[in-house]
Amino acid sequence: MARAIRFHHTGGPEVLTLEHVEVGEPGPGQARVRHTHVAVNFIDIYFRTGRYPHPLPAGLGSDAVGVVEAVGEGVDVVKPGDRVGYLLGPQGAYSDLRVMPAEVLIPLPDGISDRSAATLMMKGLTAQYLFRQVFPLQGGETILYHAAAGGVGLVACQWARAIGVTMIGTVSTEAKAEAARAHGCTHVIVTAGMGPGELAREIPKRVRELTGGRGVPVVFDSVGQDTLMASLDSLQPRGVLVSNGTTSGPVLVDTTLLAVKGSLWLTRPAMLHYATPRAKMLEMADELFAHVLAGRIRGEPQQVFRLEEAAAAHRALESRQTTGATVLTV
Numbered sequence: 001m002a003r004a005i006r007f008h009h010t011g012g013p014e015v016l017t018l019e020h021v022e023v024g025e026p027g028p029g030q031a032r033v034r035h036t037h038v039a040v041n042f043i044d045i046y047f048r049t050g051r052y053p054h055p056l057p058a059g060l061g062s063d064a065v066g067v068v069e070a071v072g073e074g075v076d077v078v079k080p081g082d083r084v085g086y087l088l089g090p091q092g093a094y095s096d097l098r099v100m101p102a103e104v105l106i107p108l109p110d111g112i113s114d115r116s117a118a119t120l121m122m123k124g125l126t127a128q129y130l131f132r133q134v135f136p137l138q139g140g141e142t143i144l145y146h147a148a149a150g151g152v153g154l155v156a157c158q159w160a161r162a163i164g165v166t167m168i169g170t171v172s173t174e175a176k177a178e179a180a181r182a183h184g185c186t187h188v189i190v191t192a193g194m195g196p197g198e199l200a201r202e203i204p205k206r207v208r209e210l211t212g213g214r215g216v217p218v219v220f221d222s223v224g225q226d227t228l229m230a231s232l233d234s235l236q237p238r239g240v241l242v243s244n245g246t247t248s249g250p251v252l253v254d255t256t257l258l259a260v261k262g263s264l265w266l267t268r269p270a271m272l273h274y275a276t277p278r279a280k281m282l283e284m285a286d287e288l289f290a291h292v293l294a295g296r297i298r299g300e301p302q303q304v305f306r307l308e309e310a311a312a313a314h315r316a317l318e319s320r321q322t323t324g325a326t327v328l329t330v
Helices: 042-049 114-134 151-162 174-182 196-210 225-232 255-260 278-293 307-318
Strands: 002-007 017-021 030-040 064-071 083-086 097-101 142-146 166-171 187-190 216-221 235-243 265-267 303-306 326-329
Touching (some): 083 114, 114 151, 142 196, 142 225, 151 278
Parallel strands (some): 166 187
Antiparallel strands (some): 030 097
């Protein structure tokens, strides 16, 4: 039997309950993994609230690390005793034990702890595909990155510094500004108390001051609705808006606006399309782990909750009380 967080209807954090569920033997192509740490990501809230529909009742979470206990027939990519992490596959990571498709498991190298890996699987590989695939940064660029002190943001700050990119980051408080700077963000814009209108005025103004009036070639925007106009007005002609999240609400764009503001490009990427097939996912992980082992990127959770405190973790995340990564210990 496994202890697992489940929810039977969508709603607030209170819908999350700790239950005991049966976990069988792994079938062909599967592996049973005993978790040590489970990552909490903002996308989990979308599933809990129903923004991303999912059959109910359901488990929650897509990102965890642990040890392989058993493998099913035909599995040769992992073996019992291997330390692994994952970020793809079915929902249900908020648990201490589960059966997973073996092909989504990523072996963890010596020198990277479970605790560190739990902060980096989803967040580090998100930074990888945003910076190295969606808009392949070469070094020397100046970029705008919203929510620079979030879980992905603090990894992105370090990745930008590692490859010689100047990051302009937005954050909501002075404390988060300090965290972003400490992780490598070059310039920080604090947006405390600003509504969408003020964001649309102040962020592009500051970006153009920092870039000699040119603007930036790319904006990475995980905030969404509230920062849309600020993002568009910070771009150079033919610049790219990477809409990689919607924490403030969905992004709706009249494409005529893209032409008026400089023949801009807009993309809404998803990890699945950049981290498959398996060979690509492992290549991405190798690049991330190389940075970590060389000391260029570090990952430690800033907030730690027990598995049974998943609802409290969600409350903290939704209220923007968190900085960096949040994990559940099992």
